[in-house]
Amino acid sequence: MTEPNIAIQLRGLSKRFGRQEVLRDVHLDIPAGASVALTGANGAGKTTLLRCMASVLRPTAGEVRWFGRSAWRNPDARRLIGTVAHQSGLYPHLTLRENLVFAARMCDVPKPLRRADELLSSLGLQASADRTPAEVSQGMRQRVALARGLIHDPAILFLDEPFSGLDVAGTQWLCGLLDELHALERTVCFAVHDPDMVRRLADTVLELRSGRVEHHDVAALKPDAQAREDANLSLAGASGFNGLRCAGCGRAA
Amino acid sequence: MDYGARGAVGRHDKERYVTAKLWWMMHKDLASEWRARRVWPAMLLLGIVVALMFAVQMGLSPEQKQETVGSLLWLAIFFAGMLAMDRSFVAEREEGCWEGLLSYPVSPTAVYFAKLAVNAIALAAIQCVLIPLFVALSDVPLLERPWAMLAVAVLGNVGIAAIGTLLSGLAAGIRHGANLSVLLVLPLVIPVVLGAAEATRLGMEETLDAAWWRWCQLLGAFAVVFTTAGAVLFDFVVED
Numbered sequence: 327m328t329e330p331n332i333a334i335q336l337r338g339l340s341k342r343f344g345r346q347e348v349l350r351d352v353h354l355d356i357p358a359g360a361s362v363a364l365t366g367a368n369g370a371g372k373t374t375l376l377r378c379m380a381s382v383l384r385p386t387a388g389e390v391r392w393f394g395r396s397a398w399r400n401p402d403a404r405r406l407i408g409t410v411a412h413q414s415g416l417y418p419h420l421t422l423r424e425n426l427v428f429a430a431r432m433c434d435v436p437k438p439l440r441r442a443d444e445l446l447s448s449l450g451l452q453a454s455a456d457r458t459p460a461e462v463s464q465g466m467r468q469r470v471a472l473a474r475g476l477i478h479d480p481a482i483l484f485l486d487e488p489f490s491g492l493d494v495a496g497t498q499w500l501c502g503l504l505d506e507l508h509a510l511e512r513t514v515c516f517a518v519h520d521p522d523m524v525r526r527l528a529d530t531v532l533e534l535r536s537g538r539v540e541h542h543d544v545a546a547l548k549p550d551a552q553a554r555e556d557a558n559l560s561l562a563g564a565s566g567f568n569g570l571r572c573a574g575c576g577r578a579a
Numbered sequence: 580m581d582y583g584a585r586g587a588v589g590r591h592d593k594e595r596y597v598t599a600k601l602w603w604m605m606h607k608d609l610a611s612e613w614r615a616r617r618v619w620p621a622m623l624l625l626g627i628v629v630a631l632m633f634a635v636q637m638g639l640s641p642e643q644k645q646e647t648v649g650s651l652l653w654l655a656i657f658f659a660g661m662l663a664m665d666r667s668f669v670a671e672r673e674e675g676c677w678e679g680l681l682s683y684p685v686s687p688t689a690v691y692f693a694k695l696a697v698n699a700i701a702l703a704a705i706q707c708v709l710i711p712l713f714v715a716l717s718d719v720p721l722l723e724r725p726w727a728m729l730a731v732a733v734l735g736n737v738g739i740a741a742i743g744t745l746l747s748g749l750a751a752g753i754r755h756g757a758n759l760s761v762l763l764v765l766p767l768v769i770p771v772v773l774g775a776a777e778a779t780r781l782g783m784e785e786t787l788d789a790a791w792w793r794w795c796q797l798l799g800a801f802a803v804v805f806t807t808a809g810a811v812l813f814d815f816v817v818e819d
Contacts, residue, residue: 374759377678380682381682382678382681382682399687399814401684401685401686402684403684404682404683404684404685407682407686408682409678409682411675411678411679412675413674413675413678414674414675415674415675415676415678415679416676417607417611417674417676418611418615418673418674419610419611419614419615420607420610420611424610428603428607429679429683431599431603431605432600432603432680432684432685433683433684434596434684458708459674474679501616510654559748
């Protein structure tokens with residue numbers, strides 16, 4: 327039985343690569359609107375867990391549900407999620423605009439060209455819209471990759487180490503964006519190494535150790551309970567990204 | 580907000596979306612290849628070299644040419660086509676695009692058909708160059724019965740593209756798998772190449788007899804079986 331306010335439900339999730347068991351019998355209920363940080367040492371299985379949660383990787387055992395709907399090979403349910411992986415996922419021979427338009431078309435977004443232009447304007451990338459990913463900086467590519475994941479205004483967003491490759495300004499921008507998503511009650515799961523980012527952005531921390539998930543309330547990790555509030559105040563609106571809401575993206579509802 | 584209902588789409592909408600997505604996935608691949616020009620020039624060059632060698636180097640009599648042109652034509656089409664089919668998935672794996680594609684609300688079967696269509700277009704392009712080239716350089720009556728040649732070309736094209744797309748997708752998931760795909764595809768595609776070569780040879784004879792029909796039926800059967808198998812099995816192929 328699934329409660330309607332549970333965005334992501336994992337039941338008995340295990341993943342094996344050959345003899346190596348990366349995830350062991352993971353059970354999780356992530357409520358809608360949660361901001362969840364996945365932490366753990368390199369090789370702990372953060373990316374594997376994210377990929378299984380995003381249903382890009384088939385688990386060896388167990389099940390993933392998004393808002394009560396089975397995730398595996400369920401194209402309709404995929405409208406609920408957006409993913410941003412390690413690599414940009416941008417086609418190298420298409421321009422930034424064409425990449426976003428293609429993503430919008432794949433996600434059945436109405437008026438895909440307009441939506442892509444809206445996002446590019448929000449990102450301050452209108453001038454680079456007709457450049458290919460190779461012609462812009464890593465930070466710009468990262469922003470477009472995030473826009474690609476957000477183009478259909480998904481209810482759940484999976485981000486794999488989104489801060490890697492970003493400079494200070496890019497990091498601030500992304501913190502602001504994640505705060506905006508949190509304020510809009512989107513469920514966000516992100517893999518991250520930096521404890522400061524965990525304290526700033528997460529309300530739940532899942533630490534991976536030996537294939538098992540240990541669940542922490544982020545308040546327990548905070549030296550100062552005021553820290554998150556302070557950080558939120560300083561970063562509120564820092565992204566300048568006002569294109570999250572997609573008119574008509576919920577049309578499929 | 581009832582997110583649980585948000586992913587639900589009516590049947591009519593679903594069919595419309597699938598058709599549109601098929602087209603946009605094909606458009607993306609064709610536009611990328613048009614701009615990168617990585618594969619098609621090499622593919623055409625390979626075909627042209629084979630046609631030139633057949634015309635200039637071999638010194639065969641007209642009768643011998645008519646007997647052997649089918650085999651050489653289809654071998655050239657197959658090997659040139661393999662270049663395109665290999666590349667169609669290797670390019671997708673770059674920059675994590677494949678994972679991005681799998682995360683969209685689109686079924687693996689739709690991805691398979693889009694790739695199949697692009698590969699069939701690549702094979703058709705090489706056929707459009709090679710068949711007239713063989714006719715012009717070697718004076719073989721390949722276009723004596725254009726409709727018969729067209730039927731063989733379409734059936735052979737679909738058979739090769741269907742199995743090539745499926746196994747190239749499988750090989751792309753394996754490290755250095757692109758080098759393996761020819762080895763994987765070759766044993767399965769032999770009946771198609773053999774059938775197409777025989778049907779091409781018989782199509783140039785004075786009358787089209789029952790043997791030509793039988794080879795065409797075989798080609799048709801392979802095209803249907805491989806396309807169906809690809810559509811059914813591609814779901815498993817796309818997994819890591």
